[in-house]
Amino acid sequence: MLDTETVRLAYHVLMGREPANERLVANLTRGCDDIRQLRNRLMSLPEFQQKLGASISIGVRLQQAPKPAVEVEVAPGILEQLLEHVETVWRRFGETEPHWSVLTNQRYLQDNLSANLDEFYASGEKDVQRFRWATERAGIAFDGLRDCLELGSGVGRVTLWLARAFERVVGADISASHLAVAERELTARDIRNIDFRRVASVTALDALPQCGAFYSVITLQHSPPPVMRLVLEKALGRLRPGGVGHFQLPTQILEYSFDAEAFLAGQATEKAMEHHCLPQPTVFETIERSGCRVLECVQDTLSRPNKISNTFTVQKVGGA
Ligand SMILES: C[S@@+](CC[C@H](N)C(=O)[O-])C[C@H]1O[C@@H](n2cnc3c(N)ncnc32)[C@H](O)[C@@H]1O
Structure with missing residues (x-):
């Protein structure tokens, strides 16, 4: 059985923000038997998927970036x-x-x-x-x-x-x-x-x-x-x-x-x-x-x- 503090913390870590309301915290606490279930549930939320997609696409953009305009030699x-x-x-x-x-x-x-x-x-x-x-x-x-x-x-x-x-x-x-x-x-x-x-x-x-x-x-x-x-x-x-x-x-x-x-x-x-x-x-x-x-x-x-x-x-x- 999970406690609400663990759920709140896990939510904050994965979503980068506090849960929107107490009902959500209570639902997650009741609906997940252990940390693994909580993790899977949070990681399947569209908000988390979007964040993941954004960081993967930044990685791709870094790989595809052209030669940067970085001046390294100056007077x-x-x-x-x-x-x-x-x-x-x-x-x-x-x-x-x-x-x-x-x-x-x-x-x-x-x-x-x-x-x-x-x-x-x-x-x-x-x-x-x-x-x-x-x-x-x-x-x-x-x-x-x-x-x-x-x-x-x-x-x-x-x-x-x-x-x-x-x-x-x-x-x-x-x-x-x-x-x-x-x-x-x-x-x-x-x-x-x-x-x-x-x-x-x-x-x-x-x-x-x-x-x-x-x-x-x-x-x-x-x-x-x-x-x-x-x-x-x-x-x-x-x-x-x-x-x-x-x-x-x-x-x-x-x-x-x-x-x-x-x-x-x-x-x-x-x-x-x-x-x-x-x-x-x-x-x-x-x-x-x-x-x-x-x-x-x-x-x-x-x-x-x-x-x-x-x-x-x-x-x-x-x-x-
Ligand atoms: C973030 S601190 C890190 C200190 C130490 N390396 C550590 O890990 O605990 C950065 C240090 O580098 C020094 N520093 C920054 N630019 C420097 C430079 N061009 N030449 C020598 N020291 C520099 C700063 O004064 C500062 O003391």
Whole structure:
């Protein structure tokens, strides 16, 4: 026998809204003996079928989409303006809601944080596990990589676990305010093998040290395509021969286009959290230009009906 709360919750999850009235909830509760029956009943409703059809057709539209109008190469002056824009947006987030800006869940707003801080930092462990599994799937010993450059270290959520897996970690971020929180939080956890670096310019990116590993997740997507391409190339360029890079970024968004000058004059003035993508051909070209080869490219769990997100695992050519 099902209870009304379960029925209400299942309805909300599958339909994306509250049931229209109590009679409907009562009918479903009485009419279904168990969760399986409830699921079948809800999934056969025309409203659910329509939603399913809509998300399948978005997938088909992504597959059928023409070459996107995404500007990936811009003049140095424009690139500087784009970098400056990303720096301003993220520094401001770091000054107001640093943890929420990393995982946008209400539990991580400053007002709710103290009860949820441990859970926030614990969540980074599985990210490093995925890095380990992908490396080992490719037949490479993860423990032999020694040191790791993390791009977009944020408030240290994953950095904490990278620091436990590697002898030394470089935590690079464009935002000084995120770096300050990360340093404070990880020092409080007695983690001392991290070198935090602010990377808000080409010069700072060029000054990053060489490493045996490169890692980045939910970071590149917040930079316009020319910045994504630049930062990715610089970071992959810091891998030692034989070193492994593991990074996530969206490669396709339905109806997405990017024109740098229009962006600077329009969307950039809002200083909000943005989501961009870098088309796969450009990602592969950047990997190649950085002297790396692809070990694995998978569609990851950050994909949405209107967006494809990929995680790439690559290796710098020339190692043993
Ligand atoms: C959503 S948070 C993710 C932080 C961390 N990767 C995690 O998963 O916990 C994105 C971080 O990337 C940083 N960031 C955004 N664009 C960047 C860029 N172009 N270069 C370096 N850091 C960047 C932001 O300042 C922010 O700290």
